[in-house]
Every structure is written in structure tokens, then in C-alpha cells.
Amino acid sequence: MKVTWVLPRGDEVVAEVAEGTSLMEAAVANNVAGVDGECGGSLSCATCHVQVDADWREKTGEVGEFEDAMLDMVEDRSDASRLSCQVRMSPALDGIRLTVPEPG
Numbered sequence: 001m002k003v004t005w006v007l008p009r010g011d012e013v014v015a016e017v018a019e020g021t022s023l024m025e026a027a028v029a030n031n032v033a034g035v036d037g038e039c040g041g042s043l044s045c046a047t048c049h050v051q052v053d054a055d056w057r058e059k060t061g062e063v064g065e066f067e068d069a070m071l072d073m074v075e076d077r078s079d080a081s082r083l084s085c086q087v088r089m090s091p092a093l094d095g096i097r098l099t100v101p102e103p104g
């Protein structure tokens with residue numbers, strides 16, 4: 001299944017991602033600059049912040065309570081913001097496009 005990350009300068013990273021892999025893990029595995037996943041997915045760093053393209057937002061599900069609190073720490077939070085450690089790859093997300101925020 002395919003995931004595309006759009007970097008702040010417009011470059012794109014496209015990768016094949018297996019079902020069940022978090023989008024943070026996939027980004028780290030594919031050296032996506034700007035997605036660090038420092039806490040390993042335990043919802044305590046927000047270095048996995050991405051913006052989900054509009055067409056895909058509903059398919060990624062609801063922002064969780066702790067994710068919401070953590071996203072409040074992110075300067076450039078928007079309606080598209082997700083912590084990518086909280087989104088797991090599934091067939092419904094095949095083709096998803098994510099934008100990596102400008103470095104803070």
C-alpha cells in the first residue's frame with residue numbers, strides 16, 4: 001500500500017507500507033525528514049506531526065483524547081493535523097498523502 005509524504009519544499013517521498021504499520025514508523029523507516037518519532041509512538045513527543053490531505057481525513061478516524069492534548073503543543077496545528085504514530089496503515093488508506101510541517 002502506498003503512502004506519499006510531501007516535504008515542506010514540495011519534494012515527495014513515496015513508499016510501500018505494510019498493513020498495521022504506523023505512519024510514523026513508516027516515515028522513520030523511509031527517512032522522511034521532519035518526522036522523527038522521538039518517543040517511539042507513546043504519545044509524548046509530537047515529533048510525528050503531519051497534516052493529512054483533505055480527501056483522506058475521514059478515513060484516518062478520530063483524533064484520540066491524548067493525541068488531541070498532545071497536538072495542542074504543536075504550533076502549526078490545523079484541522080488536518082494528526083500524530084502519525086496514531087494512524088495505522090490499512091487498505092482504506094492506500095494512496096494517502098501527508099504533508100510534513102515546516103520545521104518549528
Ligand code: FES
Pocket residue numbers: 024036037038039040041042043044045046047048070083084085086
Ligand atoms: S512518536 Fe511521539 S507522539 Fe508520535
